[in-house]
Amino acid sequence: MRKSEKKKENLPPGPPTLPIIGNLHQLGSHPHRSMFELSKKYGGLMSLKFGSVSTVVASTPETVKDVLKTFDMDCCSRPYLTYPARITYNLNDLVFSPYNKYWREVRKMTVVELYTAKRVQSFRHVREEEVTSFIDFVKQSASLENPINFNQKTLKLSGSVICRVGFGMNLAGSKLEKTYDKVIVQTFEVLGSFAAADYFPVIGKFIDRITGLHRKCEEVFKAIDSFFDEAIKNHLQDESIKDDIIGLLLKMEKGEIGLGEYQLTRNHTKGILLNILAAGIDTSAQTVTWVMTHLIKNPRVMKKLQAEVREVIQNKDHITEDDIERLQYLKMVIKEAFRITPLVPLLVPREASKDVKIGGFDVPKKTWIHVNIWAVHMNPSIWKDPESFFPERFRDNEVDYKGLNFDLLPFGSGRRMCPGMGMGMALVHLALINLLYRFDWKLPGGMEAKDVELGESYGLVCPKKVPLQLIPVLTQWT
Template sequence: MEFVNGVKLYGNPLFPCMFLFISFVIIFYLQLAKTKKKLNLPPSPPWLPIIGNFHQLGKLPHRSLRNLASKHGPLLLLQLGHNPTLVVSTAEMAEKVIKSHDVAFSSRPKTTAANTLLYGCTDVGFAPYGEYWRQVRKLSVVELFSHKRVESFQFVRDEEVELLVNKIRKASINGQTVNLTKMVFSVSNNIVSRCAIGRKIEEEHEDGGKFSELARRVMALLASFSIGDAFPYLWWMDYLTGFIPKLKATSAELDELLDQIIEERKDSDEVNPKKDFLSIMLELQKDGEIEMELTQDNIKAILMDMFIGGTDTTSTTTEWLMAELLKHPNIMKKVQEEVRMVVGNKPKIEADDINKMHYLKCVIKETLRLHPAVALLVPRQTSTTVKLFDYDIPSGITVFINAWAIQRDPRWWDKPEEFIPERFENNGVDFKGHDFQFIPFGCGRRRCPGLPFGVASVEYLSANLLYWFDWELCGGGSAENLDMDEVYGLTVNKKIPLHLLPVSHLSV
């Protein structure tokens, strides 16, 4: 029959494509069913043809996945388009993964965006597990993010936070409100850029610099949905939607700008005793002091990691901290009293002062518990088939560890949905990856190497905001009604920015 329901089949150029597509879907799901019969896979919620469980993720996947785990178990297998995906939702399961099978779970799925924007995933965060990743992680831990190196950048935090305080003080004198969300992002960006490349990328004018705009675009693209990643046989649709052209255009602009920054540094005769990350990597490249060839593309990829991992996480954590304190004025009063008692009447907060602010550290921990910046951590990928408890976990599947759900588990945390910093007083639980009920920076081999750098920035920035100013909601709004809705992206941000009225605590 040449026509079906009025549609011409034979001779229609779309018919072969339709036939191949339907055939592929049938073969794929028959193979999936065959695999499930052979292996004892973790439980799965019912899924739809072709899209699998995508429809169950919703706008806030960390919350949706916790709900699915409560129904189907702490180890959950989803079918996200073409990709089988394991979701780990309890501390016990996370500990078993890391302590027994960390190597098998330490690779990364290669996404279209990361592959294009991060030079074939030759950065630290998205690099596949192997010798190259081991060398660049060692470079990061030993040379870039060591305790000594983080301390050496205190002058940058001092200068950038002082500029922020002066801007807020000016607004306070004039009785103006401030967009604290925007300000905190800007200062975080400036701290990271000065430590990474020795200069600011966030210009003083309102629109920001070119690099700043590119960095934001990169973060948005990395968090964007790729049809080709979910459905490899539909890779061509990423061209039709404009996703691939956007990636290539952004990559080209970014590459040109980074090359310019690196070449300027190479040609400069200026001797700077306060070395930034770029200077350190160029020296190591020149002297051959590392056990790998460090190419210019590798350096650019590692630099981008710093902007992606260091800016948004710091600003997001600080924003959530201030929001929670506004909702809990008694806690705000208690932490401000501590900060102001420690600092006294000194003209600035010293780095050593932070170590005496024990309650502030509890407030930061509680913020990281309730609001981990990367709620599902960075996804992993299995490199071999492993046995996890009684389940067979195939090779090559994506793995999400739901840190957000783990850190709100009532079996580990009393009143887990409430903001109670006191839970960390006289409590040895820490966020360094050894206590699996509290893993905002990840755990195991793929734990974030920039943890010391990020925490130092959050501590110093928060202490200054709390020392110099009291804070009020715009228009005399009720703190209890402060909107705490989230928006999911590369990080989980507060949906509505914090617009606040600062009141100077001290006259200077």
């Protein structure tokens, strides 16, 4: 009877499956790339089976728009994911929580209280102070001709900003100071992993213990939980801390500020803080690193961009966020970096909350839905010569990355779009302007532009696999 019912469904096409594992053997180490190759044969909406889980993958602007906009309400919930549930205090966060009343209240709170343009602007002095400190470090490295590890140092920069903005404390001296880069990177590895526990209900957790995923998750959770305890204790003891995000959440715990019908508990607070800590640090850091990677690999673009920045800034000692709007080529370069190396190439999986029909195909209730952003960005029918880094493709092109154009979606779109985009991009712009205005850059050890690797490590956010090492050179503007 079940077989006859399935035959009536017009499911999207997909590759043959193997017993028990389904199509898991076809994912490889970079699932977004593997899925893109499969979609070339099976289409923009494709069926896959991961263990016991039925999945569809959207890989074209048309199918992605259906998932993220047309049927957003029916496709915006989340499946239960074992290790994200652990790290987010049983899905008390914004990213992995299923679509329900609690999620809607938290989303509304973050948009209204945490990520408004006014709130972003109120922390401007923090960004400027931390970027100044970062530039002082770069100057010291330049005078000694020491290479800078961008993977590490941009994490420290964004970590310092987020700790002050979100937790009212400095990263230096905290419990995360010596391990924050490892903890943040491993957090995204865990959150983006294809965990056996999610696809094999009976033996999955045993498999994850063998692979070490379970142990890694526990280590990450304990490190972050300890930091949150320290940050909350510090906030309660220091009466001078008034305008940070922890303070807002603690008022909600006490009922001084309402969250609809919900009373926040400490686990709710920590779950929300996890999003702010991890997403706030890693996305900004990786964006700066990837932009600098593409610039050093493309000297023509670097030269053109530095010329624009130096013409606009013109001997200003103190660069501020007011200078950003006049840098049109910088905006093109950032768009192109987002296109060719999106930070989240495969969006967090969604789950259909009811039967829907997408592109003429049936997507049954409880089906997992993967949105392959990388496939859209690499589609040659949309982007000419998609593997080439060519910012000029955005000249006289209205496509933006703010979720309204389905050809370019680095932050997603719809209800699940990243709410902290404005906060993160303010830091990205300010850091890049300073790095490009004040310094010239060269590769260490006789390396040439063609030697720069573009491979990424896979996780929820994909960092550069081989750390970017660059030597700053002092200029007349330094």
